[in-house]
Amino acid sequence: MSPLLQVSGLTRLYGDRVGCKDVGFELWPGEVMGIVGESGSGKTTLLNCLSARLEPTSGTVAYDTREEGLTDIYAMGEPRRRMLMRTDWGIVHQNPRDGLRMGVSAGANVGERLMAVGARHYGRIRAQAAEWLEQVEIDTGRIDDLPLTFSGGMLQRLQIARNLVTHPRLVFMDEPTGGLDVSVQARLLDLLRRLVTDLGLAAIVVTHDLAVARLLAHRLMVMQGGEVVETGLTDQVLDDPHHPYTQLLVSSVLQP
């Protein structure tokens, strides 16, 4: 077996400002990794570099493609990269408006990836969309409604359905529960936990909320000033933090 993602020496500079620096790790199938750290520590920068949306200044990101095994995602051609992004990968944006088409119905939002990879049977596309709405606990009666009429929590769940419909192997999430109030967050977390387990998804989840990290992630990467300062099993990092910055992070919340 080989890792799904193999990252080494990943650095992204913005001029002379550091976005992220010298990050390396392996992610295995079914593993959920959390990235935590304060605002500006480079979490989003790193996530974007990992998900082929931001070219790194140096370093490599290799993904285990179905055809050729580990392949540098920035060295492969654009068509293959796009194909990966809409089949093998999912990207869940913090603001669901960035990840959804607000002008088309919920069903079309979920069906889009299917159509993008060649599905041409309306009835089947619609049936799959309905199935996924159900999976994310959205009433299938809303299938033809525009996302504009959905609540924040529903939008986020719709975005998740839209990403999972092609059965991706790896999902990138940037603050998936950000901007939602607490009860809505709990429901979303529960759903994510269930989906990740049931589907055996690997995921990389950026969050500043240590409780979210504890619930979702198997392992954690703690970032400060663009660098990874501590990594390990999630409960070990949170219960027995070693790096001064991690201790500060953990001690500044009530019960992570």
Next chain:
Amino acid sequence: MNTSQGYNFAYLDEQTKRMIRRAILKAVAIPGYQVPFGSREMPLPYGWGTGGIQVTAGIIGPDDILKVIDQGADDTTNAVSIRRFFARTAGIRTTSRTEEATIIQTRHRIPETPLSAGQTIVYQVPTPEPLRWLEPRETETRKMHALADYGIMHVKLYEDIARFGRISTTYDYPVLVDDRYLMRPSPIPKFDNPKMHRNPALQLFGAGREKRIYAVPPWTSVRSLDFEDHPFEVQKWSQACALCGSTESFLDEVVTDDKGGRMFVCSDTDYCQRRRDAKEAAE
């Protein structure tokens, strides 16, 4: 070459026409691909078919016979002024007879009379980019064309079916040209889409405001997008043309009086008139 009015032949200077012809050649070489060109100011406002006029000006020669239609009719203000424009600036012959014309400039229709090899049809295009509705960024739509990344075009058709129970797009219905480039056929009714497929005539498209030229060379495949369970279909009418009795042409509904009287007649006035003439002659 100058005409009596003191314009260069067909209004545009030779250098501009060469530039347009180069764009057309490239467009013909890559069926369905939108070629940018340096659109010139024309003595007509945008929306009057300045893109089509420039293409026509680029290809027309003194021996050409020009037909101009607007929504199928030869006698609307728009069609008449474009015909007059070329008659004046190029001194060429004009006609309303489809089979007689060597060049047909059109807004929103393809004639009912089948086109033949050697003819050229020039479409006036208001918006050339089929992907624009879902992707406002030009850089991105270019990339999507480059990668033939068109799957999401079906999202639009999906929405139609979800909302209306069928694909309700009736004009400017998206097509795939030569199994490669996605193309907007200009706002012709989808009734005309099948005529584009493997048509013996050369089909040229000019968008003035957006400065794009594209083409469908003779005998090229043009397929309308659809779903397996919602196949592409053209409009059908339960009645025949009230004037010529045709059951095969595209019909317009016209109001005949101010008491709500209405009837259906061919939108292609040349086709309708000629059928009526033939019937009269036979009687």
Next chain:
Amino acid sequence: MTAMIEVDDLSKTYVLHTQGGVEIPVFADASLTVEAGECLTLHGPSGAGKSTLLRCLYGNCKPNGGAIRIHHDGAMVDIARADPRQVIEVRKRSMGYVSQFLRAIPRVPALDVVAEPLRAIGVPLDQARQRAAELLSRLRIPERLWSLAPATFSGGEQQRVNIARGFAARHPILLLDEPTASLDAENRAQVIDLIVEAKSEKRALVGVFHDDEVREAVSTRLHTMRG
């Protein structure tokens, strides 16, 4: 006899960077072996490091030195050096842990909290829930609570859910940190039963038991810690 846990020269010192780098040495050179079928009791005064040692065994605490070998899939895995996904595998299939307090998962009903370790090793849902129901009844959690998330349960109820969860998957190794601390006599008796049963099934247990009655009933051996 099969050694299920081998600890060699384990040392642990907490360093509190947020408090001026204060060092708290907990233990040094801790060594022990636990065999299948026995229940080893960690014994010592408060602050001696019993919980810390248990947490080290579980991979929840990172020692400064030494080795912790855990029997897993017929081989020994050094938990102190294993990467996260190995530790997770060991926890899934070989080693369970009953902490002093339940960490409730929002919105997950008690029955599923208990069934979860079984689901994680691929036991079908209805089978997993059936085993969970057995344990919950055994630990006398009223059936009307099973479908509720334990966040609102009493301390004792939460702790019994926690114990049920720990015993659900019948791990070959089970770590118990004062499992009976907040339980009444009848519930304590149920836990003793569960532990005795586990020993008879040749599973290896390591526990901290403050309650003399419980310790005497289950403990095979003491490992004394001085702090």
